[in-house]
Amino acid sequence: MNFIVDAQGLGRTFKSGKADVEAVKNVTLQLEPGIIFGFLGPNGAGKTTTLRMLTTLLTPTKGAATIAGYDLANNPEEIRKNIGYVSQKGGCYRSSTARENIVLQGRLYGMSKQVASERAAELIKLLDLESFCDRAVETYSGGQVRRVDIAMGMIHSPSLLFLDEPTTGLDPQSRSYLWRLLKNLKKHENMTIFLTTHYLDEADALCDRIVIMDHGSLVRDGSPAALKREIAGDIITIGFEDKLAQENAVQVLGQNASVKQISTKEDAVVMHVDSGEDALARIVAELHAHNLCFKAVALTRPTLDDVFMHATGHSLREA
């Protein structure tokens, strides 16, 4: 497999006064192309520092990496041609229009006026900027500015796009709209997206794979679903009309191979299972086969915050 990001033991220590700040301790990471990948962690975890190293903007104090097939230490120029980077702050001129900003960005990448204009038109469409792209950026909402920043970051059709906290500060509607656009971009431009976030719901809704980062280290790695499964499995709760049905259900379901643990709570039977969807179908079929009537079924899952808590000992919400 040709990894689009292959980092080995990357670290960065900042000298500040007498004390050293070890912002990133040891990042070892291999990313398969074509996914939306997320760094999830609280403020100060080291996400931006890692991103700045991977994008050639900051020299690591230890470790090595190849990005888009090029060596970070020896070939930063080639890396820059193949990646896009949208920083937390963004960087468009507020008195110019979105279209002017995007075309200018293309010109800075050495495109002719015509090629830059054509690419701008394409990006304006892809990021849904049509209705406002010919008035000044200073008149835009936060979500609209974000979309212009992203368009500028991908002017040169990079194979890998880095986004630092793309939706921080946006309202819920603009955030979920941006998620939809990013999923579409990944498909349409055949691009790998590497983003950072401190939002659990964002990591969950958007990312194919996430790494949880805390205090400069990576503490968990996997798809959101796999990470959640790892900690506890799912819980199925079935409520019964009467005690007899409940007792019979415990007998019957206790033998079911999908059920790892079974207990009762009031009128319900509570079961721990590996995979809720699979187990639920089998459990319901088994109850039907034994003519056991039930009145309610619930499937609950651990959240990413449970995963975070399990990995770090503290809640991301509190952080």
Ligand SMILES: Nc1ncnc2c1ncn2[C@@H]1O[C@H](COP(=O)(O)OP(=O)(O)O)[C@@H](O)[C@H]1O
């Ligand atoms: N230039 C710098 N000098 C000293 N400390 C820094 C510098 N940049 C970042 N840090 C520190 O490194 C840690 C990680 O910061 P950062 O990578 O920005 O985290 P995140 O993006 O996850 O919020 C923080 O403790 C921060 O204060």
Ligand SMILES: [Mg+2]
């Ligand atoms: Mg940051």
